[in-house]
Amino acid sequence: MEKIECDVLIIGGGPAGAVSAVTAKMNYPDKEILVIREYKEQLVPCAIPYIFGNTLGSTQKDLGSCGQAKEMGISTLIDKITDIAIKDKIAFSANKAIHFDKLIFATGSQPFVHESLQHALALNGVFTVSKHKNLIDKAKDYITDKEDIVIVGTGFIGIEMAMELANSDKNITIIGGSNHILKGAFDTEVAIEAEKILIESKVTFISNDRVCEIIDKNGDNIVNSVKLKSGKIIDTQVVILATGYKPNTQLAKKIGLHLGTYGGIWVDEYMRTCNHDIFAVGDCSSRRTFITKTASKVMLASTSSAEGRTAGSSLYGIKYIKGFSGTIAIFSTMIGDTAFSSAGVTQEEAIKSGMDIVVGTFSGMNRHPATIPDAQKQFVKLIATKHGGQIIGGQIIGGKETGEMINIIGLMIETKQTIYHVMSMQVSTQPMLTAAPTNYPIVMAAIMANKNIS
Amino acid sequence: MEKIECDVLIIGGGPAGAVSAVTAKMNYPDKEILVIREYKEQLVPCAIPYIFGNTLGSTQKDLGSCGQAKEMGISTLIDKITDIAIKDKIAFSANKAIHFDKLIFATGSQPFVHESLQHALALNGVFTVSKHKNLIDKAKDYITDKEDIVIVGTGFIGIEMAMELANSDKNITIIGGSNHILKGAFDTEVAIEAEKILIESKVTFISNDRVCEIIDKNGDNIVNSVKLKSGKIIDTQVVILATGYKPNTQLAKKIGLHLGTYGGIWVDEYMRTCNHDIFAVGDCSSRRTFITKTASKVMLASTSSAEGRTAGSSLYGIKYIKGFSGTIAIFSTMIGDTAFSSAGVTQEEAIKSGMDIVVGTFSGMNRHPATIPDAQKQFVKLIATKHGGQIIGGQIIGGKETGEMINIIGLMIETKQTIYHVMSMQVSTQPMLTAAPTNYPIVMAAIMANKNIS
Numbered sequence: 001m002e003k004i005e006c007d008v009l010i011i012g013g014g015p016a017g018a019v020s021a022v023t024a025k026m027n028y029p030d031k032e033i034l035v036i037r038e039y040k041e042q043l044v045p046c047a048i049p050y051i052f053g054n055t056l057g058s059t060q061k062d063l064g065s066c067g068q069a070k071e072m073g074i075s076t077l078i079d080k081i082t083d084i085a086i087k088d089k090i091a092f093s094a095n096k097a098i099h100f101d102k103l104i105f106a107t108g109s110q111p112f113v114h115e116s117l118q119h120a121l122a123l124n125g126v127f128t129v130s131k132h133k134n135l136i137d138k139a140k141d142y143i144t145d146k147e148d149i150v151i152v153g154t155g156f157i158g159i160e161m162a163m164e165l166a167n168s169d170k171n172i173t174i175i176g177g178s179n180h181i182l183k184g185a186f187d188t189e190v191a192i193e194a195e196k197i198l199i200e201s202k203v204t205f206i207s208n209d210r211v212c213e214i215i216d217k218n219g220d221n222i223v224n225s226v227k228l229k230s231g232k233i234i235d236t237q238v239v240i241l242a243t244g245y246k247p248n249t250q251l252a253k254k255i256g257l258h259l260g261t262y263g264g265i266w267v268d269e270y271m272r273t274c275n276h277d278i279f280a281v282g283d284c285s286s287r288r289t290f291i292t293k294t295a296s297k298v299m300l301a302s303t304s305s306a307e308g309r310t311a312g313s314s315l316y317g318i319k320y321i322k323g324f325s326g327t328i329a330i331f332s333t334m335i336g337d338t339a340f341s342s343a344g345v346t347q348e349e350a351i352k353s354g355m356d357i358v359v360g361t362f363s364g365m366n367r368h369p370a371t372i373p374d375a376q377k378q379f380v381k382l383i384a385t386k387h388g389g390q391i392i393g394g395q396i397i398g399g400k401e402t403g404e405m406i407n408i409i410g411l412m413i414e415t416k417q418t419i420y421h422v423m424s425m426q427v428s429t430q431p432m433l434t435a436a437p438t439n440y441p442i443v444m445a446a447i448m449a450n451k452n453i454s
Numbered sequence: 455m456e457k458i459e460c461d462v463l464i465i466g467g468g469p470a471g472a473v474s475a476v477t478a479k480m481n482y483p484d485k486e487i488l489v490i491r492e493y494k495e496q497l498v499p500c501a502i503p504y505i506f507g508n509t510l511g512s513t514q515k516d517l518g519s520c521g522q523a524k525e526m527g528i529s530t531l532i533d534k535i536t537d538i539a540i541k542d543k544i545a546f547s548a549n550k551a552i553h554f555d556k557l558i559f560a561t562g563s564q565p566f567v568h569e570s571l572q573h574a575l576a577l578n579g580v581f582t583v584s585k586h587k588n589l590i591d592k593a594k595d596y597i598t599d600k601e602d603i604v605i606v607g608t609g610f611i612g613i614e615m616a617m618e619l620a621n622s623d624k625n626i627t628i629i630g631g632s633n634h635i636l637k638g639a640f641d642t643e644v645a646i647e648a649e650k651i652l653i654e655s656k657v658t659f660i661s662n663d664r665v666c667e668i669i670d671k672n673g674d675n676i677v678n679s680v681k682l683k684s685g686k687i688i689d690t691q692v693v694i695l696a697t698g699y700k701p702n703t704q705l706a707k708k709i710g711l712h713l714g715t716y717g718g719i720w721v722d723e724y725m726r727t728c729n730h731d732i733f734a735v736g737d738c739s740s741r742r743t744f745i746t747k748t749a750s751k752v753m754l755a756s757t758s759s760a761e762g763r764t765a766g767s768s769l770y771g772i773k774y775i776k777g778f779s780g781t782i783a784i785f786s787t788m789i790g791d792t793a794f795s796s797a798g799v800t801q802e803e804a805i806k807s808g809m810d811i812v813v814g815t816f817s818g819m820n821r822h823p824a825t826i827p828d829a830q831k832q833f834v835k836l837i838a839t840k841h842g843g844q845i846i847g848g849q850i851i852g853g854k855e856t857g858e859m860i861n862i863i864g865l866m867i868e869t870k871q872t873i874y875h876v877m878s879m880q881v882s883t884q885p886m887l888t889a890a891p892t893n894y895p896i897v898m899a900a901i902m903a904n905k906n907i908s
Binding site (some may be wrong): 328 | 509744763856857880
């Protein structure tokens with residue numbers, strides 16, 4: 001068994017692992033950093049849906065670069081860790097013993113499939129949205145000449161897959177267990193706007209239902225329909241299960257690390273596990289929300305990156321006391337030509353959590369005057385505490401600028417700004433780029449929230 | 455003489471006046487608010503350059519709406535105030551005496567033309583970039599069939615005019631007194647990128663020079679050339695003077711209000727003049743910068759709006775102690791297909807002000823992976839104090855998202871965030887909308903600034 005030594009061992013090379021490695025090397029340049037990952041080629045996870053249509057069109061166009069790792073002096077090894085001797089600080093692969101001082105779990109997540117449907121994964125034509133290149137290649141090849149596709153799950157990945165495939169003229173049916181799509185990220189009135197675009201794009205949306213059986217009625221191991229809880233049967237050539245992801249924690253569990261509510265590795269605000277020499281970041285870590293401090297299932301590469309930056313700078317003592325105080329869950333996506341984004345809690349979630357809140361909304365245009373050729377409608381909703389006016393959530397519909405506008409609201413939430421500050425905040429406005437200065441929508445939504453308090 | 459009574463009289467109906475009126479009505483719904491303005495039709499000021507090319511193409515497409523004023527119960531009068539009796543609280547137009555309790559000056563600004571060139575304004579073919587519809591109509595009509603145009607001034611309006619006219623296949627020469635365009639808003643390396651696009655668009659850029667004579671050599675009152683300080687003579691059919699604006703303060707001066715460094719009406723942080731029943735907002739007010747607290751010539755409708763919101767809520771006592779602490783000068787513009795934006799101080803300005811600073815820059819792409827079809831390069835520069843890491847400035851080059859990204863940096867400056875916070879801030883990233891989570895450029899620039907401190 002080959003013996004390898006390093007100071008910091010990182011298991012996993014996705015966004016969380018990569019950012020942890022780079023951050024660790026910047027903070028501790030003298031330390032030997034080793035990243036172990038299972039596959040040589042890695043997909044950029046968030047762009048996987050765009051492989052299936054014309055936007056990217058192939059996994060080759062969605063390969064993540066190893067970036068600065070090599071030139072920064074970070075070592076990478078393609079291997080799989082199968083066991084760890086915690087006390088001796090040794091991680092084992094099939095033929096290597098890797099001695100470490102600090103260990104970071106960044107083992108990621110894998111598609112979650114409900115127990116009742118797992119056996120159907122053996123059928124031809126049934127796929128999950130995996131993060132492995134070869135599995136995505138296989139799915140993409142299979143789908144290419146098929147017409148009818150059922151997508152199960154109305155989260156971001158499901159919706160992005162549906163739109164991308166609909167744009168390739170396939171017949172898409174998407175099935176969700178809730179009354180609306182993108183539940184959790186958007187309030188009903190925003191989700192309805194997204195659903196309209198889905199329907200305009202000829203996607204069939206079935207709400208409040210779930211697939212209870214995936215069928216190959218000819219017994220030829222090729223899927224040809226799904227049966228829903230409502231009794232409905234939908235003929236299809238392909239079933240894509242986009243029903244969420246679960247943390248990869250077999251190894252962490254094996255070595256006795258404490259796990260959190262949804263099975264992720266329990267960590268404190270510096271991403272330390274119960275053993276302070278062992279950290280966990282990214283989808284494999286246990287998450288809670290920034291506002292309500294309840295367990296969160298949200299998995300975002302952007303959250304993983306913030307966690308990686310916290311872990312990478314906290315390995316040998318606490319350097320920045322900010323730490324990571326829970327996921328704000330800042331999302332954005334394109335549905336057709338319209339972008340939708342969300343940060344913090346929704347109004348519905350806040351009320352369910354028993355929060356005393358106030359809401360302000362504003363509808364305008366994303367250019368000024370509205371006659372600017374590429375002007376689009378823009379809608380902003382802010383959710384704030386009734387007592388103190390602290391901003392705890394926001395949702396935006398608009399053009400592509402929405403993807404960065406939500407980061408303004410994200411920063412407001414993270415830095416605990418109030419509507420009283422935002423009402424007179426200074427912004428840049430420009431005819432070709434933004435709304436009018438007199439009606440800048442985030443400011444206007446704060447003003448409306450204030451009006452609704454009094 | 456007709457007698458009119460109101461509680462709050464606002465002189466001027468541009469962005470500053472309009473926002474003051476709406477804010478005042480929301481804060482004091484029982485008060486009678488009257489806005490007096492000189493013209494029935496008003497242009498959206500920031501979009502005036504786009505009237506001259508194909509983007510808007512006419513003043514009709516750049517008319518500001520009176521928005522919510524009427525339905526909110528705000529009165530508007532088309533008239534011109536010529537005198538004010540401060541003690542009696544009466545404003546006079548030619549045939550009206552308007553009694554008020556509180557008065558807001560929002561009289562705006564007008565093109566500034568150097569004394570030595572003012573007589574040339576009488577020539578056919580010489581124009582300023584006025585905010586009056588009829589003057590802009592006249593200029594636009596005149597220019598339509600002309601080919602050769604000289605633009606004097608390399609600020610935002612000059613550059614936007616140059617690009618818009620260059621896109622209409624006119625021969626544009628733009629002349630600036632500095633070594634680079636957009637001086638004050640951008641550091642040299644950023645300005646150079648903007649200049650490259652200008653030159654690619656076939657605009658001739660003459661730096662470090664100035665027009666000392668505007669000539670009609672045939673004595674026919676039609677301009678045909680300009681003479682520069684360097685001795686160079688440029689033949690031209692049209693001269694557009696985009697050499698800044700000066701505050702409209704004749705009336706304020708007449709009634710004895712105190713004026714500031716660059717001639718604007720002196721105001722405190724609640725936009726009160728030396729007389730606490732009289733306020734001034736927008737371009738007619740005297741401004742200082744948010745960071746260095748020095749007098750500022752920056753005129754932006756977005757700044758005016760923030761001032762209007764402060765004045766409108768402070769008329770009958772101080773409601774929000776935030777006030778307005780100086781202009782952050784958050785700019786953005788499009789040059790070709792690239793957006794440029796800036797907030798706070800530049801590196802050059804900070805050094806000139808004797809500040810001990812650190813800078814961090816990052817170059818990446820505005821989509822991820824970079825194979826996303828509309829991906830563009832993105833560059834972010836952050837300027838922070840060396841001691842404490844407080845963010846005091848930023849500049850961005852990128853796609854249209856730049857217009858909102860700079861508002862993230864603006865908020866950081868306004869709320870006094872440090873690079874230590876930003877290094878691990880949570881953001882939303884999405885392939886079609888933003889940079890990669892692992893390389894989100896504002897975060898990366900903060901990380902690089904931190905690296906440059908240590």
